[in-house]
Amino acid sequence: MRALLIGGTGTISSAITRLLVEKGWEVTLINRGHRNDELPQGVELLVADMNNEDEVRELLEGRHFDTVAEFIAFVPEQVERDIRLFTGMTDQYIFISSASAYAKPNHDYRITEGTTLANPYWQYSRNKIACERVLMDAYRNDGFPVTIVRPSHTYDERNVPIGVDGSQGSWQILQRMKQGKPVIVQGDGTSLWTVTFNKDFAVGFVGLMGNIHALGEAVHITSDESLSWNQIYEAVGRALGVKPVLYHVSADFLASVAPYDYQGSLLGDKSVSVVFDNSKIKRLVPEFKCTTRFDEGARICVDYMNSHPECRKQDPEFDAWCDQVIETLERAKKALKEN
Template sequence: MKVLFIGGTGNISSSVSRLAVERGIELFLLNRGVRASSIPGAKMIIGDISKPYECAPVLKGHSWDVVVDWIAFNEQDIERDFALFRGNTGQFVFISSASAYQRPAASPFVTESTPLGNPFWQYSRNKIACEMKLNAYYRDEGFPVTILRPSHTYDTVIPVPIGGWTEYTIIDRMKKGKKIIVHGDGSSLWTVTHADDFAKGFVGLLGHQQAIGHAFHITSDEILNWDQIHQAVAAAAGCEPNFVHIPSDFIGTFD
């Protein structure tokens, strides 16, 4: 199976790329080649997808069983991908986001049939618009779309909302015994997923014809509250956390 990843070396996609190669997939990575990370066994195509007039020549002559765009964030990106890959791929996989689901949530249990709608985050609304455009391409043009909605997924990042992600601040404070902020009272529920676990579900959908026209999310089935998540991060760092709980509404006034 010949697969193209647009991106493929990020927080989530690196794990998927490694597993795809391990499973015997002929994997090509289209990116600018600016990251130091590499995926042994994957073939590199150097190009900037934001400049399709530059990418079209380097993609010429290729046809794909699957194309996955890890870095499409708005309708213009989707229009570009449709123009580049229409009639040239057996499956197009769009990476959406579980943040696209309805907020506030009507139920603590979210499924793929949960309505989409997030008035609080433009990123999520852009992803919803992308999904709508892709579904129209699927209905009207037969474009072979599959939509994936990752939730909070980590590997190279620290999975906390304040002072973490790509910053070391929260780990430094934990190790020094300083207070760290946990939003609310720490009891709200969440799920976090390691990218290696996400990859297992994702690779199984590549080239799967019954996945075309459908949306999926891939998450852990473990339910944790935010105190527990911060405690797990502290345990990994070999220390004990010192929490200070601050109301989420108050924190939000500084965003």
């Protein structure tokens, strides 16, 4: 079996690349050549810019793949380009969408693939919805062999999943925990969230590859473990050997004052409880089962980040902003109590 991965070195796709090689697939990656130093032996690498359609067409001329997986398309123009490129070149095209495309809060606490797609807070999610629409039209009208996959919050050992962070990832939050400084949690921390380890996600994804029952279908792949944000932060603290000091702040307030895109990531996603019904992926891929509990995943992340300096990205700007938010709210509390 032959696979072409567009990207192939990100949080999700790197685990898929490794698993495909383990299963004996012939794997070709096409990307701009960044972060390819950790690719498993035997992977073919084609360095090209997908935005240069003519260059890619020439590079792939005469080739055929059982599955093409697109990890780095974000707007309709990019999937329209892919339809032109890969029609007749592949038996299956998998598009990575996003579970942030689901309308939240949902009418039912369980999210299924039939849940309405709508996100007024996040352009990223609206673009993914538009991409899905283009691809499903191509499937219905022209038989383009698409499968849509919607990941939720998927992580690997290089970055602990956190709700409120800065531009440099989660390391600064871990530092605040170790220093005994309060860490900001959106809302009251009781909304439910789902995080999925990338190696578990890869099992479901690879099971969809070459799967005729997945054609024309949209599927989300997530863990069945639902945790409150308080539990997520506390699990990270235990992995660090500390009890974190949690400071709860309204998601609306954070989105209105932050220099970061919390409008989309919080109001459009992480501030609302999500529980996923994974019966569809389990029906399509019977072997799919998430085996990494988050407390275990948190320890894997902390151990890896402690031993890999490149993952320990300091973020003094975010650290100072957290202090400013907390100090401002504490002053407001004090002033109101004194009145």
